[in-house]
Structure formats: C-alpha cells, structure tokens
Amino acid sequence: MRKxxxxxxxxxxxxxxxxxxxxxxxxxxxxxxxxxxPEPVQFEATVVHQEVAYRGRRQLLVTVEDGGExxxxxxxxxxxxxxxxxxxxxxxxxxxxxxxxxGGLAIVHPTIHxxxxxxxxxxxxxxxxxxxxxQAYLRRVIxxxxxxxxxxxxIPTEFLARQGALAAWDLRRALHFLHQPAPGASLAQFEDHSxxxxxxxKAEELLAQQLSQFKAREERAxxxxxxxxxxxxxxxxxxxxxxxxxxxxxxxRVGAEIAADLAxxxxxxxxxxxxxGSGKTxxxxxxxxxxxxxxxxxxxxxPTEILARQHFTKLADWLMPLLAPRGLRVAWLIGxxxxxxxxxxxxxxxxxxxxxVIGTHAVIQQQVRFRRLGLAVIDEQHRFGVAQRLxxxxxxxxxxxxxxxxxLMMSATPIPRTLAMSYYADLDVSTLDxxxxxxxxxxxxxxxERRRDELVTRVGHWVAAGRQAYWVCPLIEESExxxxxxxxxxxxxxxxxxxxxRVGLLHARLPAAEKKAVMDGFIAGAIDLxxxxxxxxxGVDVPNASLMVVEHAERFGLSQLHQLRGRVxxxxxxSVCVLLFALPEGGHLSxxxxxxxxxxxxxxxxxxxxxxxxxIRGPGEFLGARQSGAPLLRFADxxxxxxxxxxxxxxxxxxxxxxxxxAARHVSRWLGGRSDYLKA
Ligand code: ADP
Ligand code: MG
Numbered sequence: 001m002r003k004x005x006x007x008x009x010x011x012x013x014x015x016x017x018x019x020x021x022x023x024x025x026x027x028x029x030x031x032x033x034x035x036x037x038p039e040p041v042q043f044e045a046t047v048v049h050q051e052v053a054y055r056g057r058r059q060l061l062v063t064v065e066d067g068g069e070x071x072x073x074x075x076x077x078x079x080x081x082x083x084x085x086x087x088x089x090x091x092x093x094x095x096x097x098x099x100x101x102x103g104g105l106a107i108v109h110p111t112i113h114x115x116x117x118x119x120x121x122x123x124x125x126x127x128x129x130x131x132x133x134x135q136a137y138l139r140r141v142i143x144x145x146x147x148x149x150x151x152x153x154x155i156p157t158e159f160l161a162r163q164g165a166l167a168a169w170d171l172r173r174a175l176h177f178l179h180q181p182a183p184g185a186s187l188a189q190f191e192d193h194s195x196x197x198x199x200x201x202k203a204e205e206l207l208a209q210q211l212s213q214f215k216a217r218e219e220r221a222x223x224x225x226x227x228x229x230x231x232x233x234x235x236x237x238x239x240x241x242x243x244x245x246x247x248x249x250x251x252x253r254v255g256a257e258i259a260a261d262l263a264x265x266x267x268x269x270x271x272x273x274x275x276x277g278s279g280k281t282x283x284x285x286x287x288x289x290x291x292x293x294x295x296x297x298x299x300x301x302x303p304t305e306i307l308a309r310q311h312f313t314k315l316a317d318w319l320m321p322l323l324a325p326r327g328l329r330v331a332w333l334i335g336x337x338x339x340x341x342x343x344x345x346x347x348x349x350x351x352x353x354x355x356x357v358i359g360t361h362a363v364i365q366q367q368v369r370f371r372r373l374g375l376a377v378i379d380e381q382h383r384f385g386v387a388q389r390l391x392x393x394x395x396x397x398x399x400x401x402x403x404x405x406x407x408l409m410m411s412a413t414p415i416p417r418t419l420a421m422s423y424y425a426d427l428d429v430s431t432l433d434x435x436x437x438x439x440x441x442x443x444x445x446x447x448x449e450r451r452r453d454e455l456v457t458r459v460g461h462w463v464a465a466g467r468q469a470y471w472v473c474p475l476i477e478e479s480e481x482x483x484x485x486x487x488x489x490x491x492x493x494x495x496x497x498x499x500x501x502r503v504g505l506l507h508a509r510l511p512a513a514e515k516k517a518v519m520d521g522f523i524a525g526a527i528d529l530x531x532x533x534x535x536x537x538x539g540v541d542v543p544n545a546s547l548m549v550v551e552h553a554e555r556f557g558l559s560q561l562h563q564l565r566g567r568v569x570x571x572x573x574x575s576v577c578v579l580l581f582a583l584p585e586g587g588h589l590s591x592x593x594x595x596x597x598x599x600x601x602x603x604x605x606x607x608x609x610x611x612x613x614x615x616i617r618g619p620g621e622f623l624g625a626r627q628s629g630a631p632l633l634r635f636a637d638x639x640x641x642x643x644x645x646x647x648x649x650x651x652x653x654x655x656x657x658x659x660x661x662x663a664a665r666h667v668s669r670w671l672g673g674r675s676d677y678l679k680a
Contacts, residue, residue: 001141003130010669012145013175015138016201016635017125020181020190023095024120029066032098033105039187042095044115045071047086062086064094071098071105073112082112091115123181123190142179151175154666155207156659159651165196166203174200193635202636203644208670209633210645210652211663213425218656220426224403225267226374228294230259235289238322243282250274250434251283257430258287258408262375267393268406271381271424274432275606276412276566277439283432284377285315287408292328292355296374299405300358301392303383305334305512306519310541311379312358323355333359333368336512364391369398373405381409412566413559413610425649433607442569442577444601446553449582455549460498462547463528467573469547471531472564474555490551491531498529506532534560543571553579553600554593558613561600592616 006012021040029043045066053061060075060082073094075082086092096110127138151172160167169177174197181190189195193202230236240247247255254272261268274280288298300315302308309332316330323329331345331354348354352371357363361384376392378384389409396405447455462469471494473487491505504518504527521527523542530545534556548568553561561579568575579597583589589597599612638645655663 001133004128004133005672008672009145009149010151011672012142013149013151013179014201014634014670015127015142016178017190018128019126020123020187021095021126022187023124024122024183026093026119029064029069029071029105033069033100036098036100036105038097040096041098042093044091044093047088047090047092050083050086050088052083064092069105071107072103073110074106074108076109085112085114093117122183123185123187125179125181146175146179150669154662154669155204155651156655156662159655163203163647166200169196169200171200171204173197193637198635199644202641203647204666205633205670206636206641206645206648207651207655208667210425210648211656211667212671214652214656215663215667217426220267220269223267224265225406226294226296226372226403227265228262228291228296228374228406230263230290231293234293235322236286236293239286239289239318242318242321245436247282248279248432248434248436250432251279254430254432255283255286257428258283259290261428262287262290262406267404268375268408268428269426270408270428270430272408272410272430272432274410274412275435276563277435277570278412278432279436280379280410280412280432281311281314284379284408284410285318287375287377288315288356289319289322291375291406292323294374296372297349297352297354297370298356298375298377299363299370299373299392299395300356300377300379301363301384302358302360302379305360306515307379308332308334308358308360309516309519315356315358319356328353328355330354330356330358333357333362334512335360335362337362361388364388364395368395370395371399372396372401373399375408376405377408377410379410381411382413412563412606425652438572439569440572440574441604442565442575444565444577444579444604446579446581446597446601449580452580455578455580456494456497459494459529459547459549460501463498463501467547468522468525468527468542468545469529469549470545470564470567471529472548472550473531473533474552487531487533494529494531502526502528504530506530508533534564541570542567544573546571546573546575547578548576549578549580551580552582553597554581554584554589556596558596558599558609558616561596562606562609565600565604 001007004015006015023042025042027041027043029045032041032043043066045064047062048065048070049061049063051061053059057076060078062073062075064071064073071094073086073096091114093113093115094107094110095113096107099106099108125139125142127135127142129135129138153170155166157167177197178190178201192198254274258268258270258272261270272280272283284300288300291298300311302311312330312332319330329348331348333342333345333349337345345354345357346367346369349357350369350371357368357370362368373396376395378389378392381389393404393407396403459469459471471490473490487505487507491503494501495503504521506515506518506522510518518527518530522530522545525544546568548565550556550561550564556564565577568577577600579600581589581593581597595612595616599609599616603609603612636644652663655666
C-alpha cells in the first residue's frame, strides 16, 4: 500500500476504481454470441471437453457448452486444482472477455467459479493495485476509509457559486457515489468521466495542483539569487568566436532569454526544451560562461555516466583554453571514480578553482561543497527524481548562503506549449524549435521480427560500406538480469552471423572503465556495430553511426523511441532507423503499441511526437512523474478538462489570498507529502 501511496485514510478514499465489473447478472451464452462486446461477460455453462495441449507452449483447453452454443477457454497458467474444478460434466460460472472468430467463441484466462453461487447486488469496483495486494482487501479498507477520512468541504462557496454541478457534488458525495455504486446503477453512468462526481474530483485535483504551483511561485519570488550579468567581450563572446559553427536563430533567442533571467536577483527556474540534436548543450555552456564570468561556479548534472563523460569531453575541449589563463578549470565527478581523482576534484570545487563541475548524480552528494554555486544545469531533467533536482538547488544553502543558484533544466521530451503554460505556473519555458543546418532526416522503417535474418544481412552491408550502427535491445522492466541476457544473446548472435563486423556490447552493469572503453571504441570507429541496452538512450553523439535497429520496439515508450532515434541522423549521411517488432502471444499488437509505432513511422518532429504521446498516454503519466513515484494528475486530463483547468487557475490565487488555511488543507489532502515535489 505504501508503494501505491496509500498511507492515510484520505489517500485510500481518493484511490478511485479503474473500472467496475458487472457481476450482478448472467447472460445466456447464445445471447452473448449474437453480439460480441469488448467488455467482460459472465455466463454459466457445462464443461464438455478438457485437454492439456502443447501448441507452442503448454496450455489448458476447456470447452464449455450452454444452450447449444460452445466456447473455448484457454489457460496458459493453471493449477492442478483447476483441472478438477473444470472436469467434464461440471457446471461453471465463467467470466472474461469473449472473442469471436473463425475458430468459434473463445476466452483467454477467464475467471472460473462454481455455478449457482449468489450474484453481486451492485457493481463491483476494480481498483488499481500492485502485486500481492488483493482487490478484496483493498475494497474493504477503502470502504472503511470513507468513514474515517476527513472529507469536509475545503473549497469556499464563493468559488462554487456559479458552478452548479461542482457545488452539488461535494467531495463526500462524489466519493461515495464512485466507490459504492448503488444497486441497480448502470456501468455507463460510472465509466463516463463527464459525470458530475468525476467533474468534482477532477476540479479538486486540478485546484490542488494549481494551488501548490502558485504557492511555489510565491515562495520563489521571495528567494534571492546572485545577479549574473553578461559582460561585453567576456567568456560567452570568446566561446562563440571559438565555436566551429554559428548559433541558430533559435539558439540565439533562447540564449537571450536565459541571459535575461541570470541577470536578475531572483533564481531562474527555466526549462530549456528542444528536440534531440537541436543543440541544447551549447546553450547551456553559454549560460555557464555567463556565471563563470561573473565569478560564480556552475554545475552540470547528467543522468548517465556516458552522457556526463561526453559533456565533459566536449565542454572541456571548448572551455579549457578559455579558463586556463584565468587559473580555472573544468572538474569531473562520477560515482565509481578513483579516490585520488575524486579528492582532487572535490578540493578544486571547494576552492572555487573548478569553475564548471560536470558529472552524474555524484554532483549532489553531501561531500561536494561548492564555494559559490551560481548556476545549476540539469540535462535530461525528466530522468532525475524530483528529490535529486531539489538537492542541487540546496547546495548553495548548505554553504550557508542566503542565495540560491539559478536553475536551468533541459529536456528533449517537450511539453506542448499550451500545457506548459497552463499547467506549470511556476516554470518558465524556452524552446529550441529549429535544428542546426545540414541534418538529413532519418528514414524510419517498421520491420517484423520474421524478417530478422534479412535485416541482419543488411546490417552487414551497411557496415561493409564503412558506416556504423546501433543495435538496441529492450529493457525488461521486471528483471535486469533478463535484460542483460537478452543483450548478451543478441551480441553473440550478431557476432556469429556477421564475422566481418566488429561488434561491441554495452549495458548498464558493465564496470565504468569497460563502458568507457566500449564507447571510446565506437566513437573511434574501432567498433562497427554497438549492441546495447537503452543505456545509450540519452544524448550520445556519434555522427558516423547512421543505422539504428531497435529490437522489440513495441515494448518501448514513444518518447524513448524518439530519443533513441535521435542518436542517428547526426552526420551528413542519410540515416535509417529500423523498428523491429514482434507480435506477442495472440498475434496482435496492443492498440497503444501500434499507435506508438505508427507515430514513429509518420513523423520525426519531437513536438508532434510529444503531442501524440500525450494523446496515447494521457498527461498524468506524460508529465513524467514516474521517477518520483507518483503521477501528478490521476483523474483530470489536461486536454479534455480545459474548462476545469481554467477554473482552477482562476480560483487558486484568490483562494491563497483569501483563505490560506483552506488552501493549505486542500493541498495537503490531495498531495500530502508530495506537494514539496511540485516545487522542483
Ligand atoms: P541536444 O539538444 O540533443 O542535447 P546537442 O547539444 O548534443 O543536442 O547538439 C547536437 C550536435 O549539434 C552537437 O554535435 C553540437 O555540437 C551540434 N550543434 C549544436 N549547435 C549547432 C549549430 N548551431 N550548428 C551546427 N552544429 C551545432
Ligand atoms: Mg543533449
């Protein structure tokens, strides 16, 4: 329950059913057969046949019959007791999703009970749950929570006056309605989220979110940061003169937005978003130059060692010639560093000689003490937990300063503009909407696993022509070990199939030194084909790598696929991204998997991808609180519930001003311990 965030009675009360099951009636199988519905059905029938078959894998097949109609029940996992329960001649109650087709009616993994048991007298709520937490238990504790939780009204009547439905359905009534459906209520009434009970909950949730955002904004307005003004002919100009390219218009515009923020005496809180390859790093480097020029330090934190190292190599290359004459340097901090190198870096950071510190989350560890941290940059910010982002800000305060560092976050997963503006009252957003010139668009192909051999041959040709390629294996969430085995197997297979190709293997559990060796080998061209797990996902930049194969692409999220694809198309050669997909058991991709692959094939534009991702996943998950363990929005949908969002945005500042106590109660009820997180 803690994992699900269900610690207080109110958390339980706000844990709403995902859906309901109608277990109140039985429908004759013959009627069901006439009009097959996607919802689960319930009927009773007699077992006429049972066998354990081997069709690809072991399975239990049971045929039941009622009123002259037959249905096949298929089980891939089963217990000996089920063989007895479904012995030929038994009458059983079957519940599941009925499918029709040439083979006749069938249900995969139905729930089976003995026939004749009493039926439910009201709809049964089905709650989101976790392994080991049974529905029956959840139902019981949630019902109890409705009695014990404080459900009193927190929204002042003045804000509800012209909102008829919101006023009539206060929290208590809405929750009772949704958790405890009255006998005889229809499914449609509950599942339609436009019902006033749902509207009320969405409105409450959005209000809590807006309140905490406005509050954070208010608090931030009271904070102080060092004003970092841009000097003429200073470091930024020197860097620009030394770069081998000109900034794009977008980079110039965004650079100016950041410079204006830095010059203020309030901490910058800005998200720099831009598609993969849009050139965010150089913009961040310019910001770092401004801070350094003003006599402050800058920290740049990246989510993976590979990415941090790459930043270090590039930025040290750019900046060392400019910093060295001033007695300054770039320092480097990662987890498994040699103690001597680490001690040296820590000393340089503490003395202030390290003007720029680049590293992984090692940068936020306790022992790291900055002399004067003026700017913190977080690359691929969505990959960090919120607590980690907060602690970078804390560094200056730890040092006993009244001032906070400016904060620049970067992300290649853009938030659609309307969403950013309305949802994040406390965040300024800069957008790089232009790619540097000379990029060739990546051609994306969907290829079925059945054509794998053909594809492997093509990879051989690709490499024979002097080009490099990535082969990405899926992250198997349940098991890191399985993950590894998968990548290792692909590595061995590809090596055997393509003897002329130099294959390398990269995965998260390689020791740092080996990771570096493999990556360096790939960058230097000593490795032609890099087999890896998704560790290469973020930021890696090898222009000669122009082919990417993603295995089991159907298992990846859309933004992840887009990030991966961004690793190719970085040079001038035409690049190809092959999304290799396998059909799961049953032969169908899920609707969302299909929508994701389709989106990838149809567009290369990160903003369009983000828009579709939002459509496919819904904003709660989209906004990426997965790392912090709690989705930011559970009920409201920012695209569909615009009217409610507008209401919440209007009400939040008024409520903070006129009813601060109620506002605090409301936020704590809805966000509990998480409200702090919204500030990061
Ligand atoms: P991302 O936004 O994905 O972090 P990077 O900052 O890694 O992208 O930039 C991608 C590549 O483009 C890098 O090799 C970088 O040096 C190069 N680059 C950045 N800006 C420009 C520009 N204005 N003109 C040409 N190349 C650029
Ligand atoms: Mg980057």
